[in-house]
Amino acid sequence: xxxxxxxxxxxxxxxxxxxxxxxxxxxxxxxxxxxxxxxxxxxxxxxxxxxxxxxxxxxxxxxxxxxxxxxxxxxxxxxxxxxxxxxxxxxxxxxxxxxxxxxxxxxxxxxxxxxxxxxxxxxxxxxxxxxxxxxxxxxxxxxxxxxxxxxxxxxxxxxxxxxxxxxxxxxxxxxxxxxxxxxxxxxxxxxxxxxxxxxxxxxxxxxxxxxxxxxxxxxxxxxxxxxxxxxxxxxxxxxxxxxxxxxxxxxxxxxxxxxxxxxxxxxxxxxxx
Numbered sequence: 001x002x003x004x005x006x007x008x009x010x011x012x013x014x015x016x017x018x019x020x021x022x023x024x025x026x027x028x029x030x031x032x033x034x035x036x037x038x039x040x041x042x043x044x045x046x047x048x049x050x051x052x053x054x055x056x057x058x059x060x061x062x063x064x065x066x067x068x069x070x071x072x073x074x075x076x077x078x079x080x081x082x083x084x085x086x087x088x089x090x091x092x093x094x095x096x097x098x099x100x101x102x103x104x105x106x107x108x109x110x111x112x113x114x115x116x117x118x119x120x121x122x123x124x125x126x127x128x129x130x131x132x133x134x135x136x137x138x139x140x141x142x143x144x145x146x147x148x149x150x151x152x153x154x155x156x157x158x159x160x161x162x163x164x165x166x167x168x169x170x171x172x173x174x175x176x177x178x179x180x181x182x183x184x185x186x187x188x189x190x191x192x193x194x195x196x197x198x199x200x201x202x203x204x205x206x207x208x209x210x211x212x213x214x215x216x217x218x219x220x221x222x223x224x225x226x227x228x229x230x231x232x233x234x235x236x237x238x239x240x241x242x243x244x245x246x247x248x249x250x251x252x253x254x255x256x257x258x259x260x261x262x263x264x265x266x267x268x269x270x271x272x273x
Contacts, residue, residue, distance in 0.1 A: 109271060112184050
């Protein structure tokens with residue numbers, strides 16, 4: 001039942017003229033103060049995060065070291081077959097990388113590059129052979145290695161490769177002989193001597209349209225005896241055995257012109273472990 005007009009009311013409403021003029025401005029200022037508070041909090045958070053990240057990078061927590069190079073992976077973080085290395089050598093002798101550190105990795109780097117040199121075309125010419133051996137052999141073993149290889153690479157052997165007695169290819173043909181290291185390891189490493197095994201795939205033959213000895217691949221493993229001379233790893237002896245050879249790929253062989261072009265356009269590498 002509605003209350004009569006003379007009953008007391010629970011809410012008092014002032015006349016329009018007597019209402020406080022400050023309340024509307026207070027209600028309007030609250031959203032502005034809330035927005036300013038939010039902006040201040042967000043700004044402080046951004047500054048705090050920036051300072052934390054900066055301090056973390058100074059403490060070495062980033063992925064790069066002082067020189068900007070990527071930090072090394074933690075121990076055991078990379079597969080045993082992954083490529084690795086401490087520092088590449090930057091000196092050469094007769095075009096062959098020399099000046100390796102007296103470490104296991106240094107010996108493996110030397111073995112890989114020496115395998116490339118021993119498998120190159122220079123070894124089929126007397127002058128080239130002497131230059132290679134002078135660069136990679138221990139001085140105490142140089143004479144014996146030179147005699148051994150001179151006796152092994154005879155004119156009859158050269159003719160089997162399609163070369164003349166001086167190791168030159170016939171006119172219009174390109175002689176190909178390259179060793180490509182696939183992997184290395186050492187056996188019985190010490191700071192003064194070690195045996196290093198280099199698993200290689202070799203390319204050999206005569207490239208050209210009239211070739212009767214086309215370029216073919218050959219898998220083998222070299223065992224290099226290395227001696228630390230005080231300044232570098234040098235070769236004292238070597239041996240070679242066939243394989244291990246993977247299953248040949250079902251891939252169409254390139255034409256003679258394609259092989260010749262590839263040999264002329266693609267240079268070899270220096271290796272470091």
